Amino acid sequence: EIERAAIEEAHLKFPEDLKKPEVKSLLKKYLTEDVFNSLKEKKTSRGAGLYDCINSGVVNLDSGTGVYAADEECYEVFGELFDKIIEDYHAPYKLEENHKSDMDPEKVDAPNLDAEGAFIRSTRIRVARNLKGYALTPGLTRKERVDVESKVVGVLNSLTGDLAGKYYPLSGMDEATRQQLVDDHFLFKKGDRFLEAAGVNKMWPEGRGIFHNNDKTFLVWVNEEDQLRIISMEMGSDIGSVFSRLCRAVNEIDKQLGFAHKETHGYLSGCPTNLGTGMRASVHVKIPKASEHPDFQKICDEFHIQARGIHGEHSVSTGEDAGVFDISNKRRLGLSEVQCVQDMYNGVKKLLEIEKA
Numbered sequence: 001e002i003e004r005a006a007i008e009e010a011h012l013k014f015p016e017d018l019k020k021p022e023v024k025s026l027l028k029k030y031l032t033e034d035v036f037n038s039l040k041e042k043k044t045s046r047g048a049g050l051y052d053c054i055n056s057g058v059v060n061l062d063s064g065t066g067v068y069a070a071d072e073e074c075y076e077v078f079g080e081l082f083d084k085i086i087e088d089y090h091a092p093y094k095l096e097e098n099h100k101s102d103m104d105p106e107k108v109d110a111p112n113l114d115a116e117g118a119f120i121r122s123t124r125i126r127v128a129r130n131l132k133g134y135a136l137t138p139g140l141t142r143k144e145r146v147d148v149e150s151k152v153v154g155v156l157n158s159l160t161g162d163l164a165g166k167y168y169p170l171s172g173m174d175e176a177t178r179q180q181l182v183d184d185h186f187l188f189k190k191g192d193r194f195l196e197a198a199g200v201n202k203m204w205p206e207g208r209g210i211f212h213n214n215d216k217t218f219l220v221w222v223n224e225e226d227q228l229r230i231i232s233m234e235m236g237s238d239i240g241s242v243f244s245r246l247c248r249a250v251n252e253i254d255k256q257l258g259f260a261h262k263e264t265h266g267y268l269s270g271c272p273t274n275l276g277t278g279m280r281a282s283v284h285v286k287i288p289k290a291s292e293h294p295d296f297q298k299i300c301d302e303f304h305i306q307a308r309g310i311h312g313e314h315s316v317s318t319g320e321d322a323g324v325f326d327i328s329n330k331r332r333l334g335l336s337e338v339q340c341v342q343d344m345y346n347g348v349k350k351l352l353e354i355e356k357a
């Protein structure tokens, strides 16, 4: 508590480092001295302050965004800062428009794009969700974190049919299990320096774990960056099937536990980039020709899709994977989950037309 008091005292002064020319974050753009002064002494009812919201971007000057919400109320109490950042990141969405969710898989128009399996290797869709009534992950207490884990695992263990599976807690995990989860590319690592500075890594690895079904097509990360990352994936190109399995799981968990949600912000997440649907729908697709097309980037922008290498955000695919791209939806807030999947589908369809031509 003494340490916390000292931190809070130090943070009544504007973070001058943000003025350095190399800093390009949305935090820098919108944290004017006036906004800082108007917010610096405010607190949410759980005790989160401006420090909690901005520390990640102050410590990590290379942040793109630079802010996290420790709890739901941060989005209101510090709205003067968050609203501008959210509307900038998720432009052209305006918070007054209200976000609508739709997890009805029947509404996606997604006949298989590549039934022969010549181009699309795999399909994966994830959503970020957090339970109502708790802080978001930067602000979770130990008791809450463990409580969230036990509630979520209770529901996951009650799932039946193709969703039935097993939960693997990270604490005390044996080496064979760990290795298997690494080999399956299921294991998540401790959060990066951005999450560290936001407070998301506290008490690591306590309260964290991974659930997967027997077929390894349905996966849930518990208390990683969000309380829940719900993931549906399979080899091949059946986007409809992957979305449909995700919807069944998400709707069941929502029914039993209830997700943190605001009409204006959609599903809540500690990171404002993940508000709304919290969805990333992607395929790994081999498009060596389309990706060399002079208008590739323009087409991606027009179809609201994002292309990256298959080994993470800034990777370039080489060797056996040359020409293989991870193509995902780009928009996340102000449109429904159905529309996010449709964005990805339409974009991939277009890229395959170019590839074949």
Ligand code: CIR
Pocket: 056, 062, 063, 064, 065, 066, 067, 194, 271, 273
């Ligand atoms: C940042 O501001 O750069 C980090 N807090 C990560 C933000 C989320 N990731 C992203 O926008 N790609």
